[in-house]
Structures are given as structure tokens and as C-alpha cells.
Amino acid sequence: MSxxxxxxxxxxxxxxxxxxxxxxxxxxxxxxFSLMIGVRTEAGPQGQxxxxxxxxxxxxxxxxxxxxxxxxxxxxxxxxxxxxIRVVPPAVQSTLSLAGRLIAPVLLxxxxxxxxxxxxxxxxxxxxxxxxxxxxxxxGLNVVVGLAGLLDLGYVAFYAVGAxxxxxLATNFGLxxxxxxxxxxxLAAFWGVLLGFPVLRLRGDYLAIVTLAFGEIIRLVLLxxxxxxxxxxxxxxxxxxxxFGIPLSAGDDGLAAILGIEYSPTHRIVFLFYIILAxxxxxxxxxxxxxxxxxxxxxEALREDEVACRALGINTTTTKLTAFATGxxxxxxxxxFFATRQGFxxxxxxxxxxxxxxxxxxxxxxMGSQLGVALAALAMIGGFELFRGLDQYRMLVFGMAMVLLxxxxxxxxxxxxxxxxxxxxxxxxxSDLVKEGHG
Amino acid sequence: xxxxxxxxxxxxxxxxxxxxxxxxxxxxDLDINAGEIVALIGANGAGKSTLMMTIxxxxxxxxxxxxxxxxxxxxxxxxxxxRLRIAQSPEGRRIFPxxxxxxxxxxxxxxxxxxxxxxxxxxxxxxxxxPRLKERITQRGGTLSGGEQQMLAIGRALxxxxxxxxxxxxxxxxxxxxxxxxxxxxxxxxxxxxxxxxIVEQNANHALKLAHRGYVMVNGLITxxxxxxxxxxxxxxxxxxxxxxxxx
Numbered sequence: 162m163s164x165x166x167x168x169x170x171x172x173x174x175x176x177x178x179x180x181x182x183x184x185x186x187x188x189x190x191x192x193x194f195s196l197m198i199g200v201r202t203e204a205g206p207q208g209q210x211x212x213x214x215x216x217x218x219x220x221x222x223x224x225x226x227x228x229x230x231x232x233x234x235x236x237x238x239x240x241x242x243x244x245x246i247r248v249v250p251p252a253v254q255s256t257l258s259l260a261g262r263l264i265a266p267v268l269l270x271x272x273x274x275x276x277x278x279x280x281x282x283x284x285x286x287x288x289x290x291x292x293x294x295x296x297x298x299x300x301g302l303n304v305v306v307g308l309a310g311l312l313d314l315g316y317v318a319f320y321a322v323g324a325x326x327x328x329x330l331a332t333n334f335g336l337x338x339x340x341x342x343x344x345x346x347x348l349a350a351f352w353g354v355l356l357g358f359p360v361l362r363l364r365g366d367y368l369a370i371v372t373l374a375f376g377e378i379i380r381l382v383l384l385x386x387x388x389x390x391x392x393x394x395x396x397x398x399x400x401x402x403x404x405f406g407i408p409l410s411a412g413d414d415g416l417a418a419i420l421g422i423e424y425s426p427t428h429r430i431v432f433l434f435y436i437i438l439a440x441x442x443x444x445x446x447x448x449x450x451x452x453x454x455x456x457x458x459x460x461e462a463l464r465e466d467e468v469a470c471r472a473l474g475i476n477t478t479t480t481k482l483t484a485f486a487t488g489x490x491x492x493x494x495x496x497x498f499f500a501t502r503q504g505f506x507x508x509x510x511x512x513x514x515x516x517x518x519x520x521x522x523x524x525x526x527x528m529g530s531q532l533g534v535a536l537a538a539l540a541m542i543g544g545f546e547l548f549r550g551l552d553q554y555r556m557l558v559f560g561m562a563m564v565l566l567x568x569x570x571x572x573x574x575x576x577x578x579x580x581x582x583x584x585x586x587x588x589x590x591x592s593d594l595v596k597e598g599h600g
Numbered sequence: 601x602x603x604x605x606x607x608x609x610x611x612x613x614x615x616x617x618x619x620x621x622x623x624x625x626x627x628x629d630l631d632i633n634a635g636e637i638v639a640l641i642g643a644n645g646a647g648k649s650t651l652m653m654t655i656x657x658x659x660x661x662x663x664x665x666x667x668x669x670x671x672x673x674x675x676x677x678x679x680x681x682x683r684l685r686i687a688q689s690p691e692g693r694r695i696f697p698x699x700x701x702x703x704x705x706x707x708x709x710x711x712x713x714x715x716x717x718x719x720x721x722x723x724x725x726x727x728x729x730x731p732r733l734k735e736r737i738t739q740r741g742g743t744l745s746g747g748e749q750q751m752l753a754i755g756r757a758l759x760x761x762x763x764x765x766x767x768x769x770x771x772x773x774x775x776x777x778x779x780x781x782x783x784x785x786x787x788x789x790x791x792x793x794x795x796x797x798x799i800v801e802q803n804a805n806h807a808l809k810l811a812h813r814g815y816v817m818v819n820g821l822i823t824x825x826x827x828x829x830x831x832x833x834x835x836x837x838x839x840x841x842x843x844x845x846x847x848x
Contacts, residue, residue: 455710462696462707469694471658473756474682474711580738582702 183230190226194219237568265532272438276431286430290437290502292542294495297441299522299534301491304448306520307529308457309484310464312369315356315376316519319349319489321383321511323496328396328506329389338402342497349493350486352379357485361478364467376516384508395507401429402436402501433502440498444491445531451487453581460484461529525566527573536574607670609634609796610655610764615664617654624650626820627664632764637790637797639811639828641804641841647820648800649691652766655798656688657681668764682711687762691769691800693753697742701733704741704752708759718761725793726755729785747778754785765789766798771806779803783810804841808832816841 199219205211272293279285298320305313326345330336336344360371383390390396401409407416409429417424451457459480462470470477500506522541526533544562548555570576608631617625624647632638640648654661657678666674673681687708696704705726709719727734730751736744741752750770757765767786771779783806789795801807808814808828816824816837824831831837 455706458699458703458707459710461699461703465696465698466694469690469696471678472656472688472690472694473707474656474679474687474760475707476677476679476711578698580700580703582700582706 179231179234182234183227186230187223187227191219191223194222198222236565268535276434280427280431283427283430286427286434288543288546290430290434292539293434293437293441294499294502295519295522295542296535296538297437297444297495297498298492298519299526299538300441300444300448300531301488301495302519302523303488303526303529303531303534304451304460304491305484305488306523307534308448308452308464309460309481310528311360311481311484312365313372313485313488314369314513314516314520315372315374315379316488316492317511317513317515318356318376318379319353319492320496320499320515321379321508322349322352322489323493324500324506324511325383325390325396325496326493327497328399328500331400331500332396332398337406338400338497338501342494345497346490346493349496350490353485353487353489353492354482356489357482361481373513373516376511376513380508380511383511390508393507393509395505395509396500397505399500399504399506401504402432404432433498437495437498437502440494444494447487447491448531456480456483458581464529521563525563525573527570527575527577529578530573530575533573533575540574608632609669610798611665611667612651612655613665613667615651615654615666616662617650617659618662619650619659623662624659624820625654625661628817628820628822630815630822632796632798634763634796635790635794636812637786637799637810639804639807639814640798640800640817641802641807641814641831642817643840644802646817648817649768650820651817652688652768652798652800655681655766656686679711682760683713685712685760685763686766687757687760687764688766689750689753689757689768689770692772693746693749695741695744695749695752695756697740699741700738701736701741701744701752702738704756705733705759708756712760714760719759722759722761726758729758729788730755747774747781750774750778750782751785754782758789762795764796764798766800768800769802770799771801771803779806786810802841804837805832808837 199214199216200212201215202210202212272289275289276286279289298316301319302313302316305311305316323345326348327338327341330341330344331338356372356375360368363371384392386392403409404416407419408414409416409432411424412418415424417428448457452461459470459475460483462473462475463477463480463484467477470480499510503510518541522537523534525541526535526537545555545559548558551558566574610630610632612628612630615625615628615630616623628647628651630638630640630651640651642648650659653659655666655673657673657676657680661674664674665672668681668684668686671684673684696707699707705723706719709722714722732748733751733755736748741749744752754765754767754770757767770782770786774782786797786799787810790797799807799811808831811828814826814828814831815822816831824834824837826834
């Protein structure tokens with residue numbers, strides 16, 4: 162639906178405006194859908210063209226767009242963008258800020274307890290692992306996109322490099338997961354630097370296109386280099402991680418047998434859950450530490466104003482390369498974990514869709530916010546599962562939820578940027594009050 | 601040229617720089633002695649900012665030399681020049697809008713290897729010069745007023761304890777009263793700490809009153825030089841930059 166920035170001229174556009182806008186939207190829908198829905202074509206038994214009209218469906222569709230546009234516009238006025246000042250009673254405000262401060266620790270404790278609470282629910286444990294994998298990927302990409310402001314559409318490449326590094330090293334040389342994990346990270350970081358060099362001078366859209374191509378190149382190489390990567394067949398029989406060399410298997414040398422408890426396949430799931438939790442927390446911890454160091458500050462400054470960075474004598478080359486390398490390294494860790502969890506990988510797992518999903522998590526979470534990214538990953542991956550009951554409407558509902566969220570919170574779930582230098586007391590100043598981009 | 605004592609802190613000889621085919625500096629000679637304020641004035645597009653940026657290593661000089669404290673810095677990368685403690689406050693202030701005042705200031709110290717003690721003492725010095733910044737310490741850079749942003753830009757440059765401070769149009773877009781405050785602060789820095797300052801300005805009147813010496817730049821060449829008061833008396837300067845071309 163087209164959305165001219167008319168809302169800026171007047172705070173509350175009148176009924177005429179809303180009606181006009183809805184009418185335009187409906188007209189666009191009519192033109193678009195008249196062929197897509199109004200006329201149904203099919204090949205007949207002899208290959209000839211058969212077609213029939215479905216004007217009823219078309220009318221319903223156009224009416225939906227018309228009504229939806231009105232509802233949409235009304236909702237916009239109702240909530241308003243974040244910039245509008247609303248009077249909130251102090252009691253509610255303090256409760257909200259308390260909740261805001263408590264949400265991270267509560268979430269963390271809950272995450273630790275998930276395998277205990279849901280021990281018998283394999284589905285939830287698997288979902289938890291999936292969510293945590295995306296939390297980690299989100300945090301990794303957050304270094305590149307959220308902090309350094311380098312739009313990376315090919316993040317999945319590093320995920321793939323990590324996964325294939327572990328898979329190939331483990332299946333060809335019999336190296337264990339714990340040796341391969343750092344190797345996968347280092348290799349991914351190396352590829353991050355390799356991507357970083359040619360794009361040093363690029364920004365914004367141009368950078369996005371090159372990174373997108375990079376992601377595709379990696380995938381196509383994996384797909385076509387059959388002798389090494391197995392091509393479309395992928396790599397099978399990737400070993401599972403062990404606990405200090407003790408496998409979590411049903412055999413006599415397995416952990417269950419050694420501890421003298423009954424073997425259950427859930428043990429391994431719980432073990433995997435805690436591995437990815439530890440990896441994700443490591444990512445978070447490193448990012449938080451780095452943000453307080455000059456290098457992390459330089460990343461954020463680079464996002465704000467590259468020219469100013471140069472004027473201050475910041476080495477923008479190393480700043481960009483370290484951002485790419487750090488983000489890629491975490492992607493590589495996550496990739497190695499993915500390979501060991503699945504036991505099988507193929508290029509199909511590393512399509513552009515994954516990059517887009519991780520980027521959506523970062524943007525939805527509020528660029529640069531660690532908690533926001535975690536919440537967004539939970540909402541995106543968990544929410545996607547939640548809507549599973551809606552069958553074919555799942556994507557539709559999910560897409561609508563995203564659109565509404567971006568209207569309601571254009572800067573993402575947590576758009577507030579926490580300062581890293583503290584002096585005595587802190588004054589909370591909403592980032593929404595800040596003019597963007599102009600010095 | 602001026603009667604310079606001993607060796608100048610910064611010596612520029614027949615410096616040429618270009619953007620692609622367009623030559624912005626066509627053989628510039630300029631000296632800055634330790635402890636003096638030098639003003640560089642000229643019309644839009646004369647090459648003033650380019651000269652300042654070329655001293656800082658970007659764009660690279662096509663030919664000629666730049667010597668800082670006896671060391672040739674022509675062709676040295678920008679971040680290495682910053683380590684020699686040359687600092688600049690770029691045109692248009694360019695503070696980091698989403699970062700707090702404190703973070704903005706810390707950024708200034710990051711390019712040089714500053715110890716915590718250095719940072720603390722620099723911070724104190726900046727706050728002594730601009731008490732307003734201390735009041736605004738937790739505020740985001742983008743929420744400051746224009747004058748405060750200029751103070752922040754200068755303060756940020758001061759955080760690296762520079763031996764040469766280069767200011768590009770510090771009065772740009774500021775109310776006359778605020779501009780005067782900025783100029784006063786620069787004078788204080790020079791008198792109290794003996795800081796060497798190169799100031800690029802279109803506001804020729806203010807800049808020449810402040811400066812010990814001045815250079816006039818036209819089309820990539822230095823056409824006139826002399827002490828600040830000398831230049832202010834010159835009829836061609838008055839005609840070109842003061843009476844007719846005066847901004848504000």
C-alpha cells in the first residue's frame with residue numbers, strides 16, 4: 162500500500178484524507194489483482210488455454226484492501242509514531258522502567274531453566290535451540306550492522322563457512338567439535354576480512370549489493386565444488402559434540418552409562434541447548450565488553466559519521482575489518498554448532514532467506530540493542546512457530562504483524578541506545594528526540 | 601613570507617593537491633610557528649578546507665612537502681598523523697549525534713594512545729574551557745544546540761592533547777554572540793596553554809583579530825600574508841572580505 166508522507170503535514174488527517182487514501186489503495190489493488198485473481202487460467206487436457214473469471218474473489222480482495230487501508234490509517238493515528246508525546250502517569254512509568262530493567266535477568270534465568278521445566282517436551286527444547294541459534298546469529302550480525310552500520314546482506318556466508326569448516330574437518334580428519342569450533346570461528350573471521358577488503362570504500366546500498374553477491378558466491382561454490390563439499394548432497398555423518406571426550410550416546414562408553422543413569426536421547430538435546438546458550442552468552446559478553454573499548458566506540462562512531470571518524474584520526478580500515486571479522490567469527494561459531502546439531506548440512510540451509518531473516522531480527526530488535534535482538538529472535542522464530550496453526554495464512558499474519566510493529570516502533574523493539582561511558586548519574590533521553598544524521 | 605624564527609612547527613612548501621582533474625591547491629607555502637594562531641581566510645572554494653585536510657593526509661598531496669616539527673608528513677596516513685598529535689575540528693562540526701557528549705569526547709582521545717590519566721586531565725581541561733559541556737555530559741550529541749555542538753567538536757579535538765589544533769570554520773552557522781564565545785575560548789587556549797592553532801574562516805574580521813598572522817587564499821594560491829592587524833588594514837582585504845563580503 163502506498164504511504165505518502167502526508168501525516169507529517171497534519172498530525173491527524175481528516176476523514177476525507179483517509180477515504181481518499183483507501184480509495185487509491187483499492188484502485189491499485191484492483192489493477193494488480195484483476196489479472197492475478199480476476200482471471201484464472203489453466204492448461205486444458207489438450208494443452209489449450211482454459212480460463213474463467215472470478216470477479217467475486219476480486220471484489221472481496223479489493224474491498225479488503227479498502228477496509229484494511231482505513232483500519233491501518235486509523236490505527237496509525239491511534240498509536241501514532243513514537244515521536245508523539247503522551248501523558249503517562251508516573252506510577253505506570255516507574256513500573257515500566259522497573260520491568261524494563263528486570264526483563265533481561267528474568268529472561269536469562271528462564272532460559273537457563275528451560276531444559277528443566279520442559280524436559281519432557283522435545284518440541285520446545287528443539288525450538289529453544291533454534292531460537293538461541295538465531296539469537297546468536299542476530300548478536301553476531303549486530304556487530305556489523307547494528308554497531309558498525311555496515312549493511313551486510315550476505316551474513317549467511319559466514320554461517321556456511323563455519324558449518325562446512327566443522328563438517329569437513331570432522332568428517333575428513335576426525336577432529337572433535339571443541340577443536341573445530343575455534344577453527345570454524347577463525348576461518349569465518351578470515352573470510353570476513355576477505356569480504357571486508359573489497360568493500361572498504363563502499364557504503365549503504367552498494368555495500369549491501371556486494372555482500373549479497375558474496376553470500377551467493379559462497380553458496381554456489383559449496384553447491385558446485387562437488388569433490389570437497391559433496392555438492393547438493395551435502396555432508397552427512399557429522400559427529401555429535403562430546404563432553405570432554407565422552408559421547409552422549411547409548412553405548413557402554415556413553416555419558417549415561419558412566420554416570421550409571423538410564424540413557425535418554427533428551428540428554429543430548431539438553432547438552433546442545435546449553436552449548437548454544439553458552440555460545441550466545443559468549444557473543445553477548447564479548448560484544449558488551451568491546452562496546453566499552455575504543456574499538457567498539459569506533460564502530461559506533463563509524464556508523465554515525467565516517468568523515469568525522471577520519472577527521473579524528475580513527476583508522477577506518479582496521480575499524481571496518483575488525484567489525485566484519487568479529488561478526489563473521491560469531492557467525493562461524495553458530496555455523497559449527499548448526500552442523501553438529503543437524504548432523505547433516507547442505508547448501509540448501511544457507512540461502513539468502515537466512516541472511517534476510519537474521520537481518521530482520523537485528524532491524525526489528527532495534528539496531529545495536531542486545532536485548533532487542535534477543536527479543537526479536539524470540540518473536541521471529543518463536544512467533545513463526547506460534548502461527549503454525551494458521552497453515553497457509555501463517556506468512557500473511559506474520560508479515561502483517563511485522564508491518565504493524567515497524568509502524569508502532571520504527572526504530573525497532575528497543576531503539577534506545579545505552580551509553581557506554583558513565584559519569585555519576587544517568588539521564589534518560591529518548592533517542593527519538595535526537596535529530597538524525599546532521600552534525 | 602613572514603620573518604619566521606628558527607624552524608616553524610608546521611612548514612608547507614609548494615603544496616599541490618587535486619580532486620581528480622580539478623586542482624584545488626596550486627603550490628601553497630605556509631608556516632605555522634609554535635604558539636601562534638594562524639588564520640587562513642578566503643572565499644568559498646578557495647581551497648582553505650582542502651589545505652587543512654591535505655595537512656591531515658586526505659586528500660594526499662600531489663607534490664610539495666608538509667613538515668611537522670621537522671618530520672616529513674607528506675603521504676603519511678591520516679591515523680598516523682593524528683598520532684603526532686595534530687587534531688582537527690572538521691567543517692560542519694560533525695559530532696556523533698547518537699552518542700553522548702562523554703562518548704563524543706572519548707572518541708577524540710581514541711586515535712592517540714591516551715592513558716586513563718591523560719584522558720581524565722584532558723577531560724578536565726575541556727570542561728574548564730566549556731563548562732556547558734559538563735552540564736550536558738550525558739546528553740546525546742544530536743540534542744545539543746549549534747554552539748554547544750561546536751564546543752563539543754573543539755573539545756573532542758582537544759582530547760588528544762594536540763600540539764597543533766586545526767579548526768575549520770568554527771563560527772559557521774552560529775549566532776554572533778556564540779561565535780564570539782568560541783573565539784574567546786580559542787584565544788584562552790592559546791594564551792594559557794600556548795596551543796598552536798590554524799583557523800580556517802570566512803568570518804575574516806573575527807579571525808584576523810584573533811590571529812597573530814594571517815594568510816589569504818584565492819583559487820588555490822596564497823595571495824597575501826602578514827600579521828592579523830596588517831591584513832585587516834589592507835584595502836583589498838577590506839573590500840573583498842570585510843565590507844562587501846562580510847557574512848552574518
